Amino acid sequence: MSSWLDYTINGLIVGNVYALVAVGLALIFGVSRLINFAQGSIYLVGAYIGWVAVVQLHTPLPLTIIVVAVAAALVGLIIERFGLRPLQNSVRIAPLLATIGISFVLDQLVMLTFSPNPRALPSQLPDVRFQVGGGTIGPLDLLIAGVGLTSALLLFVFLRYSKLGWAVRAASQDRDAAMQMGVDVNRVNQAVFGIAAALGGVSGLLVGMYYNQIDTAMSLQATLKGVVAEVVGGAGNVPGAVIGSLLLGLVESYGVAVFGTSYRNLFAFLLLVVVLVLRPNGLFASARQAPPEPLTGTFIAPSRPVRIPRWALLAATAVFAVLPFFPVSFYVLQTLINAWLLGMLALSLTLVAGTIGQVSLGHAALLAIGAYTSALLSLTLNVPVGLAIIGGGLMSAALGTALISPSFRLRGHYVSIATLAIGEIVSLVILNWESVTRGPIGISGIPPLSLFGYELISPNSIYGFSFVVMVVLALLQGRLLSSHLGRSFRAIRDDDIAARAYGLSLNRYKSLAFIFGGFAAGVSGGIAAHLYSYINHETFNTQQSILALTVVILGGLGNVVGAIVGAVALVGLPEVFRIAAEYRILIYGIVLLLLVRFRPQGLLGTI
Amino acid sequence: MAEHAPMLTLRGLTRRFGGLTAVDAIDLDLAKGGLVSIIGPNGAGKTTLFNLVTGLDRPDAGTVHFEGQDITGLPPERLAAGGIARTFQLGRVFGNLSVMDNVLIGAHTRLRAVKPAVPVIGPLLELGLALLRPASVRDEEERLREEVKAILARFGERLLPRIDQPAYSLSYANRRRVEIARALALKPRLLLLDEPTAGMNPTETTEMQGLVAELKAEGLTILLIEHKLEMVMRLSDRVIVMDEGRKIAEGPGEQVRGDPKVIEAYLGHGLSGSGEQESAA
Ligand SMILES: Nc1ncnc2c1ncn2[C@@H]1O[C@H](COP(=O)(O)OP(=O)(O)O)[C@@H](O)[C@H]1O
Numbered sequence: 001m002s003s004w005l006d007y008t009i010n011g012l013i014v015g016n017v018y019a020l021v022a023v024g025l026a027l028i029f030g031v032s033r034l035i036n037f038a039q040g041s042i043y044l045v046g047a048y049i050g051w052v053a054v055v056q057l058h059t060p061l062p063l064t065i066i067v068v069a070v071a072a073a074l075v076g077l078i079i080e081r082f083g084l085r086p087l088q089n090s091v092r093i094a095p096l097l098a099t100i101g102i103s104f105v106l107d108q109l110v111m112l113t114f115s116p117n118p119r120a121l122p123s124q125l126p127d128v129r130f131q132v133g134g135g136t137i138g139p140l141d142l143l144i145a146g147v148g149l150t151s152a153l154l155l156f157v158f159l160r161y162s163k164l165g166w167a168v169r170a171a172s173q174d175r176d177a178a179m180q181m182g183v184d185v186n187r188v189n190q191a192v193f194g195i196a197a198a199l200g201g202v203s204g205l206l207v208g209m210y211y212n213q214i215d216t217a218m219s220l221q222a223t224l225k226g227v228v229a230e231v232v233g234g235a236g237n238v239p240g241a242v243i244g245s246l247l248l249g250l251v252e253s254y255g256v257a258v259f260g261t262s263y264r265n266l267f268a269f270l271l272l273v274v275v276l277v278l279r280p281n282g283l284f285a286s287a288r289q290a291p292p293e294p295l296t297g298t299f300i301a302p303s304r305p306v307r308i309p310r311w312a313l314l315a316a317t318a319v320f321a322v323l324p325f326f327p328v329s330f331y332v333l334q335t336l337i338n339a340w341l342l343g344m345l346a347l348s349l350t351l352v353a354g355t356i357g358q359v360s361l362g363h364a365a366l367l368a369i370g371a372y373t374s375a376l377l378s379l380t381l382n383v384p385v386g387l388a389i390i391g392g393g394l395m396s397a398a399l400g401t402a403l404i405s406p407s408f409r410l411r412g413h414y415v416s417i418a419t420l421a422i423g424e425i426v427s428l429v430i431l432n433w434e435s436v437t438r439g440p441i442g443i444s445g446i447p448p449l450s451l452f453g454y455e456l457i458s459p460n461s462i463y464g465f466s467f468v469v470m471v472v473l474a475l476l477q478g479r480l481l482s483s484h485l486g487r488s489f490r491a492i493r494d495d496d497i498a499a500r501a502y503g504l505s506l507n508r509y510k511s512l513a514f515i516f517g518g519f520a521a522g523v524s525g526g527i528a529a530h531l532y533s534y535i536n537h538e539t540f541n542t543q544q545s546i547l548a549l550t551v552v553i554l555g556g557l558g559n560v561v562g563a564i565v566g567a568v569a570l571v572g573l574p575e576v577f578r579i580a581a582e583y584r585i586l587i588y589g590i591v592l593l594l595l596v597r598f599r600p601q602g603l604l605g606t607i
Numbered sequence: 608m609a610e611h612a613p614m615l616t617l618r619g620l621t622r623r624f625g626g627l628t629a630v631d632a633i634d635l636d637l638a639k640g641g642l643v644s645i646i647g648p649n650g651a652g653k654t655t656l657f658n659l660v661t662g663l664d665r666p667d668a669g670t671v672h673f674e675g676q677d678i679t680g681l682p683p684e685r686l687a688a689g690g691i692a693r694t695f696q697l698g699r700v701f702g703n704l705s706v707m708d709n710v711l712i713g714a715h716t717r718l719r720a721v722k723p724a725v726p727v728i729g730p731l732l733e734l735g736l737a738l739l740r741p742a743s744v745r746d747e748e749e750r751l752r753e754e755v756k757a758i759l760a761r762f763g764e765r766l767l768p769r770i771d772q773p774a775y776s777l778s779y780a781n782r783r784r785v786e787i788a789r790a791l792a793l794k795p796r797l798l799l800l801d802e803p804t805a806g807m808n809p810t811e812t813t814e815m816q817g818l819v820a821e822l823k824a825e826g827l828t829i830l831l832i833e834h835k836l837e838m839v840m841r842l843s844d845r846v847i848v849m850d851e852g853r854k855i856a857e858g859p860g861e862q863v864r865g866d867p868k869v870i871e872a873y874l875g876h877g878l879s880g881s882g883e884q885e886s887a888a
């Protein structure tokens with residue numbers, strides 16, 4: 001039986017690991033106001049380099065740590081130099097998207113090199129435990145604590161007594177003033193990315209040893225935990241990040257003690273949402289902060305959208321509408337059905353992320369809500385499938401908006417964090433709420449699509465149904481954009497302060513955008529549930545959220561036609577070129593990076 | 608007494624940022640139809656004062672009364688609906704919106720047909736009406752569009768030919784004009800202009816001065832921040848001079864201009880009104 005002391009020790013040790021990730025995030029945020037979504041990927045890379053060192057090269061422990069730190073730091077420097085520095089003068093959304101793209105590319109590269117199967121990462125320390133009071137502590141615990149304290153000390157000395165450290169502190173206090181005083185911002189960025197990556201990599205190594213297992217899913221989890229700890233401590237606040245990490249470790253550890261292991265992450269994300277809502281500047285932020293002053297530069301890339309003549313749109317619609325009447329293969333229809341489902345999700349996201357500027361990273365949760373609602377309505381209440389899908393849309397609209405509404409006063413990157421966390425919360429609730437969602441078993445035997453009593457089973461009818469639904473949603477969204485709501489949403493995106501000064505309530509209009517977008521995503525999820533006939537808490541995951549984001553950026557943020565073109569392109573092109581499934585995510589990540597760098601306005605332009 | 612009814616009254620208005628008191632116990636009275644200018648060196652706290660009046664920032668102490676009502680700390684969207692409009696020093700247009708849409712946003716608080724005043728489900732009705740667009744909604748939109756064109760016509764041929772262009776593509780001076788047009792579309796009862804001529808050449812400045820004079824003649828109540836003293840002297844009923852958050856002088860333009868404290872404040876900061884203007888341009 002574990003004692004409370006054990007849970008406390010465990011919490012502090014895990015907190016120490018989080019601190020190594022969170023401190024890096026805080027350093028980067030302090031200097032460049034950027035939340036580095038690739039931090040978890042560096043942690044993953046660190047764990048796998050550690051595995052290579054330990055298992056294949058048989059390095060001794062101190063050398064392992066040094067190898068990992070140096071290799072990870074190199075990765076960090078490469079990210080800074082080639083991923084982010086070219087974006088210094090681009091729109092505000094660009095670096096955020098770039099770190100997301102980098103994270104996907106790194107994760108996929110690791111997965112392709114090492115396979116997605118978990119590996120054992122043996123601890124190189126003797127497996128003994130010492131009695132301390134009522135609990136026990138092992139050498140690895142001591143190592144982690146030691147590495148944590150040593151890094152903190154080194155960092156302190158660096159920041160306090162070195163010239164570069166002084167520059168880092170100056171840049172995080174007032175970047176412009178620091179630049180005027182001759183601080184070389186590129187050097188500062190290099191320094192913080194290198195340090196952050198070294199700490200993150202070592203953290204991955206230690207966690208791998210602690211649990212004696214590493215796998216590629218660690219990356220996203222680490223990013224999330226690090227971000228939680230950092231935000232709890234106050235974004236950009238280095239000591240705050242350490243305290244936030246220890247707090248997070250303890251909250252999780254005690255939560256697990258009381259409720260069980262599957263609740264660990266739920267506690268982490270609830271802590272995040274509570275802090276974001278109640279104290280968005282962190283637990284230790286000083287007095288009320290003034291609203292940030294006029295943001296220079298625009299949020300999205302300004303562009304003149306490509307004008308597509310009406311006849312061309314009508315012709316394209318007609319071609320796709322009559323396609324099933326020609327002898328096309330089942331495979332083509334299947335691919336296009338996937339494109340239409342993704343198109344609905346992209347319509348939703350292009351409204352939320354593009355038109356009103358709330359870059360959601362948890363959009364797959366809306367699919368999940370719609371899918372579960374529709375599946376359960378039709379299975380347990382015998383609601384006709386057509387109505388059940390509409391029910392799924394409405395539930396996504398209502399629940400999705402309710403869940404995100406406490407975060408409406410957040411801006412920029414914080415919105416992305418909040419949506420990411422809410423997405424995770426939704427999937428954890430689905431996993432744990434067994435009486436309703438059937439927990440990890442998932443829902444099987446979902447009835448197939450049907451309309452007015454006729455089952456839609458043939459590929460042709462499924463194709464027709466999903467195409468018509470998508471076109472209707474697109475037309476509605478086009479109509480919305482041409483109304484006063486379209487300009488109100490876009491005004492809020494371009495400058496929320498000026499928008500408020502002209503009477504636009506952010507709560508009201510963000511709600512309306514999420515209601516409309518939630519409906520489209522919920523309908524997409526509902527249709528998917530009836531097509532798949534089986535869903536579980538992992539059917540709709542973060543990869544889909546990121547895929548949808550890539551589609552939206554490819555098409556042009558806020559661009560209705562662009563969302564559909566983007567969906568067809570990203571679903572269709574890999575099929576055309578017969579790219580193996582495991583390379584697709586990698587390609588999506590690379591596409592995202594190239595777009596952000598070279599064509600931020602997408603194919604058809606932002607609207 | 609009616610023409611002297613107070614429109615805006617500030618008492619002891621104070622805002623601190625950390626150790627710095629950006630606005631320090633400011634009192635101000637602005638009568639209906641009046642025009643008061645606020646001048647002072649950069650960093651004096653003029654813009655912060657505007658933020659406090661328009662609800663974008665909340666004071667640490669003091670009160671704001673508008674038409675006799677205490678509006679201290681109300682959110683900006685409420686104040687906009689109450690008839691207060693402002694422009695921003697650095698020009699905050701909606702870059703991706705067309706000139707027409709920018710100015711239509713100014714009229715947002717005046718939308719009625721599409722925003723029925725129904726509690727709770729009001730927002731959902733708004734969404735429904737925006738999609739269905741019955742005749743009443745279309746008429747309202749059409750009326751507002753005509754009105755926007757009339758407002759833009761006040762700027763001669765500066766904006767009308769560019770009505771469908773996105774605001775980011777406009778010149779700096781034109782963006783300032785769009786901001787003022789947007790403010791006018793709100794049909795404000797109180798207009799706050801933050802350095803409306805910053806970055807404009809003499810011709811453009813004269814044009815702007817003419818427009819402000821016109822607005823004043825139409826009875827609009829105006830609070831003006833301006834560095835160009837010439838314009839301030841011509842337009843203002845009264846001038847308030849701020850320095851380091853405090854009001855250091857107040858009175859008719861000519862009197863204030865000769866006040867040694869004012870000259871000292873400007874010279875002490877090594878800036879004259881016009882010198883600063885050039886560096887901003
Ligand atoms: N959001 C803020 N946070 C901290 N200090 C601020 C903020 N806004 C303004 N200040 C400071 O308040 C002082 C007054 O600024 P401001 O009102 O912009 O002056 P003015 O408009 O007269 O040039 C300046 O010293 C400025 O640096």
Ligand SMILES: [Mg+2]
Nearest residue numbers: 653654655696
């Ligand atoms: Mg100012």
